[in-house]
Amino acid sequence: EPEVTQTPSHQVTQMGQEVILRCVPISNHLYFYWYRQILGQKVEFLVSFYNNEISEKSEIFDDQFSVERPDGSNFTLKIRSTKLEDSAMYFCASKSRAGNNEKLFFGSGTQLSVL
């Protein structure tokens, strides 16, 4: 089965530093997402991206966050100035078509630890 690839698998950073989490969605997919999961809590939607622009973002996705698809294959999430509460597992996801029942493929996640 095709895979969404995320790098790195673990990222440790100091509070206030910028981090970039990287994702390579499945090659023919058009819809891209970031979700996060704080330890012991539910998976939360951050942002969706289609046609080179943000489709929707949650309240979590404030000015410190940005997404980019710089080269047609990578999809990145940048956190400008990390806070302790940004520590979480970040999941990238993609799907090929619109439609509520289209399968969403998740990457294996990047565990971000902010110290």
Added chain:
Amino acid sequence: RKEVEQDPGPFNVPEGATVAFNCTYSNSASQSFFWYRQDCRKEPKLLMSVYSSGNEDGRFTAQLNRASQYISLLIRDSKLSDSATYLCVVNVDTGTASKLTFGTGTRLQVTL
């Protein structure tokens, strides 16, 4: 009220048992429904979609009651490998976004 509510468990059952999980959702505009499985520190994986007529996939049966905003998952003949957290997920279509809203999950532990 939480958008998607589940009993966190854990449910501890012996191998071969039948176990049922329930879930309620608050947004009546929710349009599609899923059960995902999540192993510890791993990504969520789609177990099955849930349809109004109810649907079955091997040992797994899902039911949806739109009037009550209630979703269920039944696992028959539990295996050790079924031990995981089961996430109830709903989708409200917002055009291109189609974002998923997850419950906190119900943890299942199947024992010998």
